[in-house]
Amino acid sequence: MAFLMVFLGCLQSCGETDRVDFSTQIKPILNNKCITCHGGVKKNGGFSLLFEKDALAENESGKPAIIPGNASGSELISRIHETDPELRMPYEKPPLSEEEIDLLTRWIDQGAEWGQHWAYSLPEKVEIPAISQEAGFTADGTSNFVQNEIDNFVFARLESEALHPNPPAEKNIIARRLALDLTGLPPDQKLFTAFTDGDLTYETMVDTLLARKDYGEKWASWWLDLARYADTKGYEKDMGRNMWRYRDWVISAFNENMPYDRFTTEQLAGDLLPDPTTDQLIATAFHRNTMNNDEGGTEDEEFRVASVIDRVNTTFSVWQSTTMECVQCHSHPYDPFTHEEYFKAMAFFNNSRDEDTPDESPNIRFYDEEQQQDVDRVNAWVKKYGSAEVAALYDDFLTFNEPKYLAHNAVDFTNGELADTKYLALWDDGSCTLKNVNTSGAGFMYMNYRSDIDGTQVTIRKNNSEGEILTRFITNKTEGNTIRKIPFKGTDTNIDLYFETNNDNIKKQVSTSYITWFAFLKDIPGKSRPGYQGITETFLKLLNEHTPVLPIMVENHSYMARATQVFDRGNWLMKTDSVEPGVPKTLNDWESGWEGNRLGLSKWIVSKKNPLTARTFVNRVWHQLFGRGIVASIEDMGTQSDPPSHPELLDWLSLRFMNEHDWDMKALIKDIVMSGTYRQSSKNSPELYQIDPNNELFARGPRRRLSAEQIRDQALAVSGLLSDKMYGPGVMPPQPDGVWQSVYSNESWVESEGEDRYRRAVYTYLKRTSPYPSFVTFDAGSREVCTIRRTVTNTPLQALVTLNDPVYLEASYNLAKFMYGPDVEKGISKGYEKATYSKITPEKLEALKELYEESLLEFDNGESLGSNFFTLAEQPTPQQAALTVVANAIMNLDEFLSKA
């Protein structure tokens, strides 16, 4: 068998000497040596090597630089041979090597065949490398490395590097690693003991952990980084927002093991699914996690566009490992995506109703039980007496108050202004226009406004100051914002609304009211029926109810649709050609049946022909478990990404994830953690480190510092403080005073009480301009934009957190309580074991015992214990205090802060 492999290897490599391969041999030369000057941005001499079409086209000299089949006649070849430094390419750089020149020459002579980058096509099938029986041997000679197909791929590579995998990790080590990876928490004692005693198989433990609710909390923490989930809006004011229902949706989606294709579609386009459920609407908040700028004087349209751009970039980063940011201003310098394609992608996202208003509309409204009965009554009425279309309209309006026209789009103000650039505010004798409004032939207009002044006459005319009066009414003082129903003469075509206000009793430059929005709904049907009056009143009452809300995505009706235009050099004020929604040509084809909106886009993404969706997900799950992706640049799979360490494994896992597992996320994770590769010991050696410092070959198991969330959760878990309460608004565990400091915001950190102080980190309130400080120290981000990778750092500030933060002091004290007893050594051993899941060695026990004795000496000796020891609520005895110091040391051990 080994002989056969060598033989096959020779066949392959011997073949290569004849035929030059574009992807592996030519493209790297072009990318490294040529493309900065002859790419998507710079095209010196009119010559670009990014696309085949451009590379073979005539350039400024009037002839092509590459003539397929004729290297000696190709300008490219003569220019790399040139001796005159003014003419030689690469210009002002060292010349190409003999080998590179030879490759390019042979490639052109062979026809200059253009190939595609590996990332942009996916094979239909991948052969699993066969391995000999001996192949399972690990470094210590045991033969239990190969547990599933993953190991065949990993082993084949190791063998080619003449390396052996590590032996399996000890049971206690793998149990802790697995539990931390699957649930974010160390294993509970019962499960741990059952497994280490041999009463439970490894596989059963995997299944048990995957079925825990902790699993969803752990993996949600990861997804929420991608989704840029936070509890505030960002920018200057950074006010709170109600997003937590989306966070809870993610947790339950993981726990229910929602297939990844559905998980994708619901988040990108849940609102466009037929008759979407409340949960599907909540899922769309994925793209409402964009920031919202409430700063005075900001133009809402600018920040609406900023959000749309963020949605494009995030979608492609999250699902396609593709950095679309690059093509926002110009064609991609390296990857085959064009500037226009960016705006085609943007067109999918440019037709949602949100417009950066302070109330973040559209919001889904959550009615209480009593209100819901009213909602049901109104809906039933409209359904009974009206068309399906009208029924849907009222259902939508009650669910999320759309479609409506935002008053901040009013223009041409005389004696009036957009107050705070947000609200339509006219003074006495004021006028303005709201353009291109579909009034739906409505007999009523709904208006959301507030006013501090009585007796203003408001007139709305058709199109201009001479136009027909569509309504005239008086506004008086209101208590805050109110939604009013006003008789209105609607038309069926789009018109401009011309507003006039008159109030003789006020001074100049005083705003008569502040209007937020208008809505024109076809009338409630069934006018002649008994009960009609009651229904209309109930409807208006419901609109005015203050309910909990969540920002969601809602698409424009066709009559409100925005055209998407290409921005010149990415500047949103310089709009040029209009474009239709579309996807990059380099990737999978668009199927004709797909909707030309976000729903269609999500179908394109989860199409099994998409070469990047499954690979992206598989690679990042692998990264979560191993601390390194199969493609190390987990952000990017494209021309500039790192090559995969195990290309066939990546493809095999991706195909299996789509075809065999049908996008089952838990099944994918299970495949990986069941592998012998994952179950290896993470012991390193200087020899191995030298050959493979980054563990690219996976000849050892992963050893990584825990995440910010895990470090906190683990400390609370091992000290018995952790609450298992799920869901709900973000909580505020203790943090130092004075950390929150926001301009123009009177929101404050109100320390949670009771078990809310000890909830899992995923529930901690996240303020973007001031995230929870100890999480930031351990590399969690502020979630302003999509975070694909948290860089793991190792800093003294981290030591200060686990040594001095009262959260960890309290945890230490609680762990110490567990250690307390007549036998100090036994107590220390117990505490160490509880925290690290390992038996203590004599050396470690000695070190901790010394620390205990020294502490006790100090506390016994004088008043040094103080009355506020460790800022605890209770006063410990000197013995308890000394054990607390020891427990705190345990919580600072590298083995505690890492998974091995």
Add this chain to the structure above:
Amino acid sequence: MKDKIQRLIQERIIRETEAKTRRHFIKQCATGMGGLALGSIFAGCNDFLKDEKSFKQSGFSDRDLNPLATLAPPFGPKVKNVIYLHMAGAPSQLEMFDYKPELQKLNNQECPQSLIEGKKFAFIRGTPKLLGPQANFKQEGESGNWVSDNLPHFKTVIDEVAFLKAVHTDQFNHGPAQLFMHTGSPRLGRPSIGAWVTYGLGSENQNLPGFVVLTSGGKAPSAGKSVWGSGFLPSVYQGVQCRSKGDPVLYIDDPDGISRNLKKSTIDAINKINKEEYARYADPEILARINQYEMAYRMQIAVPDVMNINDEPENIKQMYGVEPGKESFANNCLLARKLVEDGVRFVQLFDWGWDSHGTGRDTAVDIGLRNKCREIDRPMTALLLDLKQRGLLDETLVVWGGEFGRTPMQENREGKEMGFKGRDHHGDAFTMWMAGGGINKGAVHGQTDEIGFSGVEGRVSVHDVHATILHLLGFDHEQFTFNFQGRPFRLTDVEGEVIREILA
């Protein structure tokens, strides 16, 4: 001059040698402990690592052990440190440095439409009126540069600074403009200039953070902590906010009941066990952690020490006009000097309260702004003098500015006349100044039109300012990149030119 260059070259050679020696030491010892000259807790590292030989070739660098290890810049630097004074809210150049007699003549006249057509303002609507300078100007010093009577102290050091009179930005709201000014992008997610610099050069003092932020004026800058964030750079390079109230650095104080001795023993025990763990796993990250715990211990002494201004001599306290125990710009200026003196690479001061819209007394350009000027005048003058008398000004760059400037027109919020005199946000032209090593003292670059609306010559962008700061620190801003999401990122994006006109 020649002496100084000689000295800098000398210093660079020494630093490089030091770095080499440290690397050498680390390879020998493979712990990094001794390389940082601690000696406080550990006697040595002999028994620590048995695999010395193999590790030597493994390419594990001192940056892996200590991400703040000093690095020499690629080109000859003019300065080692930066103190950046940011007046958050955007100070009015027209009441401080950009003297416009013509604007005085046009006071209260309607602004010509041609000037404001197609322009966007945050609050000005319709046709505003021009507002003459609300301060008296004089030419001062040998340079004869203009400065207003709002800055009676600063005029005495005017010959130390170089002015940029026509800086422009395309952002006219605070949050995005501050982000642009400090990260090179108006959107969130990019590293701040201090993070870039600390990433590029490391820190001179391993007991203090490399990038320290001090705020005053009662509020944090509009854009929040992102203006000193690390963006996609490792978080170790983000600014560490040192506070005047509470712990100067979060969690720096030992908890009640823990003496220094006991903390030392605690870290001793932790590191002893971590060494055991290293012997088992040979994971170099464990070595780094041992190192970080050592540093944490030392930082606990060094930070409160450097943040304590009480022990400064009386004359120095008076010079700055400090108010111990309070959060003040004066205190922060003195702290900036102390931090730079102790080898902190980048010190960023934010002073809030410069948003002179004229919506009340505090924001009137003739009242509130005058008071704000008084608050900074003495301390920033003292800072330059103090740095100079200690020989630190030659190796430090001091930058002063806001996120944009203010309009020559009086603000008419929502088209209304207002009770106080104020000016709206204005990005077309505003003033910044720089002082310190490599700066052409007394230079003025850039000029605005007669009313100070736009730059008419020597216009420089935010990217140009960044390119210049990096240049002075020894970087070519086009070469100084970090790979993220598959492409190299720069502080200056794809723009920026060094402003040679203000360089010595």
